[in-house]
Amino acid sequence: MIETYNIWNIYGEQLDNASSSNATRVDKVEPIVDPNEQVMDIINDVFPFALTNINQEGEDDVPIPMASAEFAQLLKNANQELYPGCESFSVLMTIVELMHGNIKHHMSNMCFDYFLGVFERMLPTDNCLPKDHKHAQKVLNGLGLGYEKIYACKNNCMLFYKEYETLDTCPICNESRFKMTSQNRMTKIPQKVMCSLPLKPRLQRLYMSTHTATDMRWHKEK
Structure with a gap:
C-alpha cells in the first residue's frame, strides 16, 4: 500500500492488517537531474x-x-x-x-x-x-x-461569456456583474471570476513533449 494513502474509514473502508504488515517497502531511487x-x-x-x-x-x-x-x-x-x-x-x-x-x-x-x-x-x-x-x-x-479569466454571476447563475460578455447584470437574477461602492456606484471589479484553462494548447503541448507524446498516442498505437 502507498505510504501516504489515506484510509476512507468514514465510508466503510477498512485497512487489511495482514496485507499491510506483509507489504514490502520499496524505496524508489530518483535520478539526480539538473x-x-x-x-x-x-x-x-x-x-x-x-x-x-x-x-x-x-x-x-x-x-x-x-x-x-x-x-x-x-x-x-x-x-x-x-x-x-x-x-x-x-x-x-x-x-x-x-x-x-x-x-x-x-x-x-x-x-x-x-x-x-x-x-x-x-x-x-x-x-x-x-x-x-x-x-x-x-x-x-x-x-x-x-489562463483565461471569465467573469461569473455572484450567484453562479451564468458566465459573462460569448454572447453575454458585454452584459453588466445577470439576466437570470439581475445581480450586478461588478462590485458596488458604498455610494451604490458600479466599479470595474468583478464580483466573481472563473479561471479557465484552455484545453487546445495544453493538448498540443502534451503531443509535442518528448515526455508525454508516447502516452498520448498509446490508445491508437496499442
Whole structure:
C-alpha cells in the first residue's frame, strides 16, 4: 500500500492488517537531474523547433522559424544567472521553483510578495528576482501556463461569456456583474471570476513533449 494513502474509514473502508504488515517497502531511487536542464526541456517542449536551430555557442545567426519575443525572453531568463556568480539557479528556474512552492503550499499573492521582498534583501543588490507575483506570472505565461479569466454571476447563475460578455447584470437574477461602492456606484471589479484553462494548447503541448507524446498516442498505437 502507498505510504501516504489515506484510509476512507468514514465510508466503510477498512485497512487489511495482514496485507499491510506483509507489504514490502520499496524505496524508489530518483535520478539526480539538473533543475536548469529541466527548465530547458520545458522550453524545448513549448518551442520544439526553435532550439534545434541555435548552435552550441548560443548564437542565433541561423533564422529561427518560431523566433518570437516570448521565446527570446524565455531563453534569456533560462540562461541568465539569478545574480552574478550564481551557478545553481537561473532567473527562470528561480521563478519556477517559487511559483511551485506558492501553489503547493496555498500561499496568497500577498504572502508570495512578502517573501519575495525578504529574498530581495537577502540577495546581492544586482539580482534579477521578480519584484512581485504579477511579474513572476508574466514570465511563466511564456511557457503556456496562462489562463483565461471569465467573469461569473455572484450567484453562479451564468458566465459573462460569448454572447453575454458585454452584459453588466445577470439576466437570470439581475445581480450586478461588478462590485458596488458604498455610494451604490458600479466599479470595474468583478464580483466573481472563473479561471479557465484552455484545453487546445495544453493538448498540443502534451503531443509535442518528448515526455508525454508516447502516452498520448498509446490508445491508437496499442
